[in-house]
Structure formats: C-alpha cells, structure tokens
Amino acid sequence: xxxFSRRFGxxxxxxxxxxxxxxxxxxxxxxxxxxxDEGCQALMMARLGALGFALEPMRIGEVENFWxxxxxxxxxxxxxxxxxxxxxxxTGPHEAWQTPPxxxxxxxxxxxxxxxxxxxxxxxxxxxxxxxxxxxxHPRHRGAIAFLITSDEEGPALHGTQAVVERLRARGERxxxxxxxxxxxxxxxxDVVKNGRRGSLGATLTVRGKQGHVAYPQLARNPIHQAAPxxxxxxxxxxxxxxxxxxxxxxxxxxxxxxxxxTNVIPGELQMLFNFRFSTESTVxxxxxxxxxxxxxxxxxxxxxxxxxxxxxxxxPGALLDAVSASIRAVTGRDTTPSTSGGTSDGRFIATLGTQxxxxxxxxxxxHQVDECVLASDLELLTEIHxxxxxxLLAC
Numbered sequence: 001x002x003x004f005s006r007r008f009g010x011x012x013x014x015x016x017x018x019x020x021x022x023x024x025x026x027x028x029x030x031x032x033x034x035x036x037d038e039g040c041q042a043l044m045m046a047r048l049g050a051l052g053f054a055l056e057p058m059r060i061g062e063v064e065n066f067w068x069x070x071x072x073x074x075x076x077x078x079x080x081x082x083x084x085x086x087x088x089x090x091t092g093p094h095e096a097w098q099t100p101p102x103x104x105x106x107x108x109x110x111x112x113x114x115x116x117x118x119x120x121x122x123x124x125x126x127x128x129x130x131x132x133x134x135x136x137x138h139p140r141h142r143g144a145i146a147f148l149i150t151s152d153e154e155g156p157a158l159h160g161t162q163a164v165v166e167r168l169r170a171r172g173e174r175x176x177x178x179x180x181x182x183x184x185x186x187x188x189x190x191d192v193v194k195n196g197r198r199g200s201l202g203a204t205l206t207v208r209g210k211q212g213h214v215a216y217p218q219l220a221r222n223p224i225h226q227a228a229p230x231x232x233x234x235x236x237x238x239x240x241x242x243x244x245x246x247x248x249x250x251x252x253x254x255x256x257x258x259x260x261x262x263t264n265v266i267p268g269e270l271q272m273l274f275n276f277r278f279s280t281e282s283t284v285x286x287x288x289x290x291x292x293x294x295x296x297x298x299x300x301x302x303x304x305x306x307x308x309x310x311x312x313x314x315x316x317p318g319a320l321l322d323a324v325s326a327s328i329r330a331v332t333g334r335d336t337t338p339s340t341s342g343g344t345s346d347g348r349f350i351a352t353l354g355t356q357x358x359x360x361x362x363x364x365x366x367x368h369q370v371d372e373c374v375l376a377s378d379l380e381l382l383t384e385i386h387x388x389x390x391x392x393l394l395a396c
Contacts, residue, residue, distance in 0.1 A: 086150070186363065323389050
C-alpha cells in the first residue's frame with residue numbers, strides 16, 4: 001500500500017483513504033509508460049480473482065493484456081465488459097511538474113495529481129471498486145461481468161485490445177455491452193459520454209517529378225508545381241454532410257516534404273501525409289476512389305500507401321446508453337450529452353464484435369499534459385456511476 005501520510009499530510013480524510021482513491025494511487029505510482037505495465041495488471045487481477053473472476057493473462061510481444069470474466073450464476077444473460085489501459089504517455093521533464101509524476105499526490109484543492117490520474121488509472125480504479133461493491137451486494141446477478149485491460153493503447157495499439165479482440169472473436173466470445181474508461185467529460189463529470197468515434201484513415205502520398213536545375217525548368221518536372229492544384233482541390237473537396245451522430249468527414253494535410261535543401265535544385269519527388277476523420281456516411285473504399293480520381297485528373301505520377309487506424313462506430317440509444325445516462329443523472333443531477341467527437345480509442349476494436357460501446361470517464365482537460373490531475377471527488381462520483389450502471393443492467 002502507498003504511504004498516504006507521505007503525500008497527503010493533513011489531507012488524510014475519509015475521501016483520501018477511500019478504496020477508489022487508494023487504488024488509483026497504487027496504479028499511478030507504477031511508471032507504466034507505454035508499452036510497460038509495471039505490475040498494474042497484476043494488482044487488478046489479484047483483486048478480481050478474489051471476487052471469483054476467471055483470469056486470463058495474455059502477453060503478446062512486449063504488451064501485457066488480460067481478460068477476466070465472472071458469471072453471475074443465474075444462467076445465460078448479457079455480458080458487460082469494462083475496458084481500459086494501464087499504459088500512460090511519457091511525462092516530459094520531471095522538473096516541469098509541480099509534484100513527481102509517478103508519486104500520486106492529493107493537493108489542498110482536492111486534486112489527485114500524477115501521470116495517468118485522468119487517462120486512465122483513475123477510471124480503472126473507479127471501475128474495479130464499483131464491481132467490488134456490486135459483487136458484494138449482488139453475488140448472484142444476471143449474465144456476466146468482464147474486464148479487458150491492455151498496456152498498448154497509448155502506443156501502436158497492435159498487440160493490445162485489437163489482438164485480444166481477435167482471440168475473443170476466434171473462440172466465439174460474446175460481449176453485449178462495453179464501458180471504456182477514457183476521459184470523456186468536458187466541463188463537469190458526466191457532461192459528455194462518447195457513444196461512437198469517427199474512423200481514421202491516414203495516407204502517405206508520393207508525387208514523382210524529375211530533378212533538375214532551377215535555371216533549366218524545361219529539362220525537369222517540378223512535383224510541387226504539378227501537385228499544388230490537386231492538393232488545393234483535395235483540401236476544398238466536400239466529402240460528405242455527416243449525419244445526426246457524426247460531423248462531416250474531415251480531410252487534413254499534416255506534412256509536406258520536397259527538395260534537397262538547395263535553392264538551385266528542382267526536387268524530383270514530393271511526399272505528403274494526410275488523414276481523414278470520417279463519418280458513417282463515407283467508406284474507406286469510397287474515399288480512396290475519390291482521392292485517386294482527383295490525382296488522376298491532374299495528370300500526376302503518384303503512389304499512395306494507405307493506413308486504416310479504425311472504422312467509425314456508433315452506439316445508438318438502447319440498454320447501455322440508457323443505463324449510463326440514467327446513472328449519471330442520478331449521481332450528478334445533470335443530463336449527459338452523447339458525442340462522437342475527438343480522436344480514436346480502443347472502443348473501435350471492441351465495436352467490431354457487434355458490441356454496444358460507451359466511453360465514460362473523468363474530465364479530459366489535463367490528459368497528456370504536465371501536471372495531469374483529476375478531482376478526487378470526481379473519482380468517487382464515477383465509482384457510483386459505474387455501480388448504478390451495473391445495478392441497472394445486471395442486478396436480479
């Protein structure tokens with residue numbers, strides 16, 4: 001157990017010693033920079049094992065994962081999975097932090113500080129403690145509760161949730177509902193939940209010209225000059241209108257490179273990186289065809305390497321979203337707003353199983369920043385939200 005007196009001093013209150021906060025501190029203290037886990041999952045599995053969960057560690061390459069499942073003992077029923085990650089992003093210079101990033105600290109304003117406090121070790125603690133409470137109150141419950149935890153969400157995300165999902169798919173494992181602990185809230189806890197995400201399609205475009213001397217342009221082909229009208233057309237293209245759940249598809253150029261660095265050499269090649277964040281109104285194949293048509297229309301000698309990071313997914317109103325929304329309202333007194341904005345998450349992999357996926361977590365204002373923090377009181381409320389969601393979905 002962490003030394004609370006060392007880091008909290010006069011803040012050693014009932015809140016400081018709550019099960020959720022104590023577990024969050026133990027997790028934050030482990031420097032699990034992606035893809036490292038540093039014992040976080042062993043800590044979680046020990047507590048889940050004590051609740052009767054069947055534990056299945058899955059080490060894939062450098063990545064630690066585990067799948068855990070507890071049947072409620074009442075026969076067939078829905079499966080509710082809690083998903084998340086124990087890895088965190090690098091801290092940057094430690095001296096830039098007000099407190100050591102891997103020493104969980106509660107300040108005088110009730111903020112729990114440390115790398116992963118918001119993204120997402122605080123969420124992991126809230127989910128696990130909520131399940132402990134639920135199992136204690138409802139040892140026999142409908143269906144099953146599961147956990148899918150990885151240490152490869154902040155990195156390449158190849159050997160984490162995606163790989164575990166493929167193993168679950170291969171053996172016919174069913175997940176009806178999944179709550180992902182990503183920090184979804186914007187201004188106050190629970191004001192926003194993510195009920196979907198846009199797809200992400202990246203590309204590396206190469207346009208080939210002919211290198212030459214700037215004084216003899218007739219002997220060369222400048223790929224910058226040739227590509228510029230096509231790039232302007234791509235940037236101005238209206239890809240779709242979006243829909244009630246998704247904003248219009250976005251095309252963004254993120255990098256352009258060409259030339260040798262010399263002022264008297266026409267480059268022989270241009271390379272550009274771009275990305276689509278696309279709605280369910282567009283398809284990968286459709287976007288690829290339209291890009292190719294624009295490039296061909298401008299007579300370019302081109303090649304593209306495509307990289308699909310994830311397809312769009314959407315959880316429409318139904319049992320999971322209704323239960324989460326009702327629990328947030330009961331705990332906070334506020335209605336939540338479902339949203340599909342922001343980047344991708346591991347929910348994109350889980351949704352391919354036909355699972356309803358909702359992301360519910362603390363405020364995202366400080367994630368990936370120096371002095372990442374979360375209100376300790378918000379973690380208590382988040383624990384109660386998860387507990388009430390469990391009751392609404394699985395209590396007999």
